[in-house]
Amino acid sequence: MARDLQGTQQFYGAVLGWKFRPARLGDGWTVAKLDGVPVAGIGTLTSDLPVAAAWTPYFAVDDADEAADRIRERSGTVAVGPVSFPSGGRGALVADRDGAVFGIWAGGVSADWRVGHGPAPAWLELRTRDAFESAIFYGEVLEWATGRAGCCEVSYEDDQVVLRQGGEPVARLNGGITEAAAHAPETRPRWHVYFRVPDLDEAIEAAAASGGTTLSTIMSSATDRWVNLRDPEGAMFTLTTARAEPGA
Template sequence: MTEATRRTPGTPCWVSLMVHGLDATQEFYRALFGWEFEPGPQHLGPYVRALLDGEEVAGIGQLPPDRHLRIAWTPYLASDDADETAESIRCCGGTVAVGPLDAGEAGRMALCSDPVGAIFGVWEADAHHGTATAGPPGTPVWNELLTYETSSVGKFYRAVFGHEVEPVVSADHDWATLHVDGVPVASLHGVGNALPRDRGPHWMTYFETVDVDTAARLAVELGGQLLRPPYEARTGRVAQVTDPEGAVFALVRSAGR
């Protein structure tokens, strides 16, 4: 997927990570995914964009030393008007924690959370339209919200972004898929009390990889942790890992690859 134009509102368009050790984090993801890096907007402090074969795929920024926030990958959802979307988020029971503010000439952004606390970003593109390629190994290919239950939170995302919420019929699992213009763009997974107490509701980004088992072992060798060993899922073979600062993400070899 290569995009030269602004994404349709509600579509995940970027993933970003804020850490304390920017240099060490770059080394981890360079070794794991083959990313290279170039400077990005510095509106929130030091920030780099990760490149794969010259295409922008993700961003990593550095937190101030006195900020002790949860280290987590954050998906950004596209908006035609970040200020209007931020107001809608507030009206629908969510929280706007940062912004909306300008990110240089790249665009306008806000950091928000849904009514049960899952953090996500809002991105109104100007010069920067987001992830330039998705699909090859090392790129973000999916985002899933792990939450208590999907019904009420699905109504929030539908009201704010216009998502079509399609429940997945299952007697054993609480699943739903978010669609934009009939195209699936993200998923919701209600796990109730199985949510990790130290993280609560949260979005998880899936990164494509050639070999999930090998990549999971490499993540551990590089200083990360294995949270869930490789297993077969609806989407393909998946493992859940963290980077050295504790950011959780999934490794996936998508079905059919």
């Protein structure tokens, strides 16, 4: 969600190479595409909504109303909805018990929208107080690890709860946020999105030239390099790229 739809499209077009088309949700919404595949949606925040620009993940559910009931039953918050949209879907904007915001969506979901698949976002990360407790909340609300066809598998790896779909990692849950850090924008419990780029240094330069802000140094592991950024309206995200193979 952003206040300047045109400016936001220009920023992410320059940084990530996205193209845009109108969304079926109505005026003020657009769908970002990469290589012809939809990868994200951007909607306009109205002036009367005191909400910060931010990336928010939406999880597919079979029934939005039933999922919203499960969220309330487990002390989560349903802020908006469930409401029906012209596209035929039904969704809601909600938050978990620690205040991390996410969405639920039922109906009209294409398999091309899957995180971790093709040009879509690389993965999602929940930054929270207690990863194991959060995994129980989301597992019950979104029916993870239930054994039904198409559901996600959950495992505990390297002090993280890892969510996989079809064997591929799509989300990670990381605990450790303290009470003192829970109120700062950079460290409060929240969902965070990782976007993959072919050239990290080039993307960082494009972000800076388009009004973005670098929030960290470039970090690395044996397989990846990544950096945290903020777009011109303050929405935080991470760019990541695979490390070159030795000798490549």
